[in-house]
Amino acid sequence: MQTPMDIALEEARRAAEVGEVPVGAVLTDAEGVVLAVAGNRTEAGSDPAAHAEMLVLTAARAARGQKYLADCTLTVTLEPCAMCAGAIAAFRVKKVVFGAYDPKTGAVEHGPRVFSHATTHHKPEVIGGVRDTECSALLKDFFAGFRDA
Numbered sequence: 001m002q003t004p005m006d007i008a009l010e011e012a013r014r015a016a017e018v019g020e021v022p023v024g025a026v027l028t029d030a031e032g033v034v035l036a037v038a039g040n041r042t043e044a045g046s047d048p049a050a051h052a053e054m055l056v057l058t059a060a061r062a063a064r065g066q067k068y069l070a071d072c073t074l075t076v077t078l079e080p081c082a083m084c085a086g087a088i089a090a091f092r093v094k095k096v097v098f099g100a101y102d103p104k105t106g107a108v109e110h111g112p113r114v115f116s117h118a119t120t121h122h123k124p125e126v127i128g129g130v131r132d133t134e135c136s137a138l139l140k141d142f143f144a145g146f147r148d149a
Contacts, residue, residue: 004028004075005099005131007037011052012077012138015039022138025052025076027060027069027093035060035072052076053084057091068092077135079106079128085114088124095125099135 004026011024020040027036038055042048053076060069073095074088079102088096096108107114108126115123 004032004034004073005077005097007034008052008075008077008099009131009134009138011037011039012135015041015052016138016142019043022142023052023076023078025056025074027056028073028075030071030094035063035069049083051081051084053080054087057087057093061091070094073097074124075130078102078139079108079110081105082107082112082114085112089114089120089122092122093124095127097127097130099129099131100139101128101132101136 007026008024012022015024016022020043024039026034028034036056036059038052038059040052041050041055053074056074057069060072068091070092072093074093075097077099079098079100080088080096085107101109103110109128114120115126
């Protein structure tokens with residue numbers, strides 16, 4: 001049986017195949033049922049907000065017809081940025097599981113550390129570094145192609 005991170009990694013690979021930064025995300029409910037799956041689509045839609053996390057959050061919310069996703073776990077291959085961390089708080093996601101740490105633009109364990117602020121109205125449980133080596137390698141390989149070109 002595939003784990004949520006397996007699914008997120010598949011989505012990241014699909015994103016890379018079409019020239020997107022290889023980030024994949026999956027949102028599951030309390031029973032582990034997959035509610036939404038996406039990879040980055042910023043290039044395809046010329047939309048800088050089309051991060052994998054944003055896409056799964058909005059898709060799951062629409063499918064459920066509920067404002068909040070308080071019983072859900074978001075699994076993503078890269079530490080969420082400030083925009084995505086803010087959305088995770090706004091959607092009141094219960095848990096965030098991410099793969100690769102992102103010292104440059106991450107906002108959970110790095111940079112602004114969105115969930116550590118007293119003014120953040122919702123603070124999910126966070127588990128970072130899940131399959132970090134595999135998730136990091138996918139990103140490094142993708143960006144190496146730009147340096148070699």
